Amino acid sequence: MSITRRALLGATLPAALAPAFLSVARAAGTSADPRMAPRALGNPSAKVTVEEWFSLTCTHCARFAIDVFPEVQKKLIDTGRIRYVFCDFPLDRIALMAAQVARALPAERYEAFILSLFSNQDRWAFIQDGNPEDQLRKMAGLAGMSADNFDRTVNDVALRDAIMAEQNRAEAQYHIDSTPTFRFNDEVYRQGELTYDAFEKKVVAAGG
Helix, strand or coil, X not given: CCEEHHHHCCCCCCCXXXXXXXXXXXXXXXXXXXXXXXXXXXXXXXXXXXXXXXXXXXXHHHHXXXXXXXXXXXXHHCCCCEEEEEEECCCCHHHHHHHHHHHHCCHHHHHHHHHHHHHCHHHHCCCXXXXXXXXXXXXXXXXXXXXXXXXXXXXXXXXXXXXXXXXXXXXHHHCCCEECEEEECCEEECCCCCCHHHHHHHHHHCCC
16 A cells, blocks of 8 residues: 555655666756756666656655565666666655755765665654654765755755656656556556566566
């Protein structure tokens, strides 16, 4: 079961190795801001491109990232069968701030940072005794972002608006309103998490 944007929108919830084939090439029509360049893994010429829309405070996205994505990366991305594109779809204020921080980091640190956020989601996004923003600042510091840069990033209106514009485009173009949502070439899957076997079947059906 996925988490819908409507359910959480507006809620105020209180240096790794560069991955193989990390791509930050600017796609046609992408914002001139290099922070908004696509964050992608895999062979750019793969027959299948998989896009995942995710929220960094979504527990279903976290479970997919922890339990399924490593196998996807090993068997489908690293072997060249698919190109995998990470797409922001923040469901609340804290997720939006986290997405801003992730995009402001050097591109080669992006994947490791978001996977770290997912792996430690209960320690920063859903912390019981503490401020999620303070915990996110600590996580950003571990990824090499200074406290001053963190404050500038989370208060950067242009970056915030660019992320929201991409989210609004996904809603309008693909009718996305929940996370995680996947697009296998032209087929959009909106039913939430997938097992590895189900994910691979989608890749095969898309021609990969």
